[in-house]
Amino acid sequence: MKITKDQIFDFNDKNKSSYENDFLNKKLQSQGKNMDEIIQKIIDFQVAIPSWALGAGGTRFGRFSFGGEPSSLEQKLEDIGLIHALTKTAGAVSLHIPWDIPEDIQAIKDIALDNGILFDAMNSNTFQDQPNAKESYKYGSLNSINQASREYAVEHNIEVVKIGEKLGSKSLTVWLADGASFPGQINFQKALYNTEDSLKTIYGNMPEDWKLFIEYKPYEPNFYSTTIQDWGTSFMLANACGDRAYTLVDLGHHLPNTNIEQIVATLMMKGKLGGFHFNDSKYGDDDLTVGAIKPYNLFLIFNELVYGMEQNKHNPYPAWMIDASHNIKDPLEDLIQSLEAILIAYAQALIVDRKALEIAQLENDTVTCQEILQDAYRTDVRGLLKAARVQSGAAIDPLKAYRSFNVRKELINERGTKVVATGL
Numbered sequence: 001m002k003i004t005k006d007q008i009f010d011f012n013d014k015n016k017s018s019y020e021n022d023f024l025n026k027k028l029q030s031q032g033k034n035m036d037e038i039i040q041k042i043i044d045f046q047v048a049i050p051s052w053a054l055g056a057g058g059t060r061f062g063r064f065s066f067g068g069e070p071s072s073l074e075q076k077l078e079d080i081g082l083i084h085a086l087t088k089t090a091g092a093v094s095l096h097i098p099w100d101i102p103e104d105i106q107a108i109k110d111i112a113l114d115n116g117i118l119f120d121a122m123n124s125n126t127f128q129d130q131p132n133a134k135e136s137y138k139y140g141s142l143n144s145i146n147q148a149s150r151e152y153a154v155e156h157n158i159e160v161v162k163i164g165e166k167l168g169s170k171s172l173t174v175w176l177a178d179g180a181s182f183p184g185q186i187n188f189q190k191a192l193y194n195t196e197d198s199l200k201t202i203y204g205n206m207p208e209d210w211k212l213f214i215e216y217k218p219y220e221p222n223f224y225s226t227t228i229q230d231w232g233t234s235f236m237l238a239n240a241c242g243d244r245a246y247t248l249v250d251l252g253h254h255l256p257n258t259n260i261e262q263i264v265a266t267l268m269m270k271g272k273l274g275g276f277h278f279n280d281s282k283y284g285d286d287d288l289t290v291g292a293i294k295p296y297n298l299f300l301i302f303n304e305l306v307y308g309m310e311q312n313k314h315n316p317y318p319a320w321m322i323d324a325s326h327n328i329k330d331p332l333e334d335l336i337q338s339l340e341a342i343l344i345a346y347a348q349a350l351i352v353d354r355k356a357l358e359i360a361q362l363e364n365d366t367v368t369c370q371e372i373l374q375d376a377y378r379t380d381v382r383g384l385l386k387a388a389r390v391q392s393g394a395a396i397d398p399l400k401a402y403r404s405f406n407v408r409k410e411l412i413n414e415r416g417t418k419v420v421a422t423g424l
């Protein structure tokens, strides 16, 4: 299925009365801000969709299919194309190897180009053994005490980079499940030493214009220790690798109540925030729809991201990706909701009165500091998103358009009800 420009135009024409920014414009002018510049920033914000997000997710207890799932990488790109046609915010894909190895590179590039999709960071997988694997990752991969497993994992990452080069990707994300579930199971120092050594080898084999993103996570699948457990460990390893190695922050990879916005600020000040994975959670790595549980927290994080993007020019523009699991909802609807939540938080952060905040901070006026942040958070910025969409050719209300175009029904007609997408 494909959504045409005419369909979007007709939809917007019927729904155009639903945005009004006069009040917001006056407010922004009083802060010396230009609304058109803010709308342009919203248009420019592009988030990668991972190739594993288009099918039903699941938990270790069960996986419940819904119809019309993509059964090939080609169909996954078509699904991202549908989201991008509706939102104009999903102009990139993040591929997972080996779940989505392209068989015909040129054909995959053509479909991506046709749908306006770029190839963002490549993702390697050393957290599960593939059929016919020569070595096992059961007791670790890059950290493994077993040299053959370690080398096998390093080789896999180099292979992922080679595939990415052919597609036009410029970065590799490494997330490791490596760790231990029981005290004494591994030697912490040897595990960390091996991880650093393996990452350096991968880094040394990347092209000069590639970046390495090192993701961290405190627990799961191992429940006693994870070798790259926190931002500090990731930061240390990135520094050991070199200038083009960075930390990647995944919102779900923190212990409850961690101050993620402060981590963002620290990393950006040091020029080491390379990638960012969006999701939301109540308890742990829940992988829920972005902004579904803690939208104020998301805003506070964006407040630091916006400040960092303005102040820390030595920090590269971060690679944004949604990293969620869709167990209950139609994944395409879930991703559209996530994109909406991301842009709302971004727009709210863009309208923070930073000059007034700086003055209030200098005066130690804590009350005013809070008022300034919450004033931005409590402003309805959805009109800005709608204005951005009209300008960029997206649907003014992507979710409503998705439903009115009967996208899922069309996909079920095309693909059937029984297909299962590759992934976890």
Ligand SMILES: [Mn+2]
Pocket (backbone or CB within 6 Å): 175, 215, 250, 277, 323
């Ligand atoms: Mn992630």
